[in-house]
Amino acid sequence: MPERRRVLVVVGPTAGHVYPALALAEAWHALDPATDVRFAGALDGPATRLLGARGFRLDPVSGSQLVNVGVAGKLAAVPRVVAGMAQARRLLRAHGSRLVIGLGGYASGAVLLAGRALGARVTIHEANVVPGVANRLLAPVAHRVYLGFAATAPAFSARKRVLTGHPVRADIAALAGERRAAPDRERPARVLVLSSTRGEAFLAARVPALLRDLERRGLVVEALHQTGEVAPGDVAHAYRRHGVKATVAPYLDEIASAYRWADLVIARSGAGTIAEAAAAGVPSLLVPLGDASGDHQAANAAVVAGAGAGLAVRETEWRDEALAARVVALLDGPAWRTASAAARALAMPDAAARIVADCERLMAGRW
Structure with a gap:
């Protein structure tokens, strides 16, 4: 009997990060209703409310902005990033996640790096035409980079990038x-x-x-x-x-x-x-x-x-x-x-299904 799928999705501080995460959860559950999808991220945005309204919870992982801040800001961020990596390792071990999907936000780095260190497959989704700093930094450790726009392709390795579009919820895709x-x-x-x-x-x-x-x-x-x-x-x-x-x-x-x-x-x-x-x-x-x-x-x-x-x-x-x-x-x-x-x-209304299908190929024999 195949192992139960366990997926950890890392979300950022805005609704724009949460809704594609929910679309991915819908797509995983359409493939296999037993899939255990969990969400992680910082608690300083609407994610807790939006996920809670749909029966999910947000596991807290500390993070901090490392760009567009001065030296003092970067120094102050270091302990929060270190704490976030420790939180992420505990969460990944407790959940048993073998696949991590990063959708942006300050917590993504900690969770994806912890996942890679623990032997999980790690992927990121770049939603915008101009890649964010976090995704540019994380791309070398990611196994896949999913793209929302074709115009973003030159920013990432041809070996890793996959054009999928941006995940939207099933009622909108319809x-x-x-x-x-x-x-x-x-x-x-x-x-x-x-x-x-x-x-x-x-x-x-x-x-x-x-x-x-x-x-x-x-x-x-x-x-x-x-x-x-x-x-x-x-x-x-x-x-x-x-x-x-x-x-x-x-x-x-x-x-x-x-x-x-x-x-x-x-x-x-x-x-x-x-x-x-x-x-x-x-x-x-x-x-x-x-x-x-x-x-x-x-x-x-x-x-x-x-x-x-x-x-x-x-x-x-x-x-x-x-x-x-x-x-x-x-x-x-x-x-x-x-x-x-x-x-x-x-439009690429099947973006969530495309990502899930590619993750299935990436995870063959690894669940």
């Missing part, structure tokens, strides 16, 4: 098989606005006025706005002040339904949002975070815009009237259909 209808003037254009983990003061402040300008150009719109940490009452008031119909909530539980409803997504250009919108076939207006490490969100957005799947605009380049003209043109029927098809062409 959208890739659904037919979409282009917006028309018989109903309002539907705009989905998504916040990142830390909230979106910029989008909350600027999108209501942008949608007002769409209506001034004769395009009736309605919005569904997820505010994150920004007070939803303030955002709802802004929409009312500009005369735009909007539903505002701090969090959207049925995100697949929201993508199905939307004609346009306005969001930051995190890899997860891009992968989800692509699977849904929804064109996007992407606004990269200006302080994202390595300006990686701008590179992500450039791939989408370059493929014709949406628009990209930096915060410093946002001009309501000029941008409104571009959005109205995008939401025109033929242009929208072209952008929707381009988004679908970027």
Whole structure:
């Protein structure tokens, strides 16, 4: 009888790290419901809440930022990293994990290095076009490097890299098989606005006025706005002040339904949002975070815009009237259909299954 599969997934501090981890757990359980998937990471983000809501727990592993900090910061980080490696070794031994998958975050290094020292297979997933510092440093010890974007390939060894796409949950992946209808003037254009983990003061402040300008150009719109940490009452008031119909909530539980409803997504250009919108076939207006490490969100957005799947605009380049003209043109029927098809062409909705299948090959006879 084959050994039970035991997999440890290391997550980072944002929802963008947790959702692909949940997608991988779904894919493992679809292959074998008895698979024991555990999660590890630092406790300083929403991971504990998001995993707990789905019946999982987060095992704590200490970590600390080693880049973009001064000498004092690096020295202060050393004991936390050492403690994290000790925690990781205890966790790996207790769980019996033979496979470790790193999805980013400060704890990844400690867990992957501990896993390698204990003889486990270790893999990483690079979600962004511009690789993160941690993944660049960990790539030499990883057995596989899974890529979310084809454009990332030159950064990693051809022997280790595998293009898989970015894992999305099954309900979102299922959208890739659904037919979409282009917006028309018989109903309002539907705009989905998504916040990142830390909230979106910029989008909350600027999108209501942008949608007002769409209506001034004769395009009736309605919005569904997820505010994150920004007070939803303030955002709802802004929409009312500009005369735009909007539903505002701090969090959207049925995100697949929201993508199905939307004609346009306005969001930051995190890899997860891009992968989800692509699977849904929804064109996007992407606004990269200006302080994202390595300006990686701008590179992500450039791939989408370059493929014709949406628009990209930096915060410093946002001009309501000029941008409104571009959005109205995008939401025109033929242009929208072209952008929707381009988004679908970027999609790899089976990314989680691809990663699991490759891990099975990597783990042959090793469980």
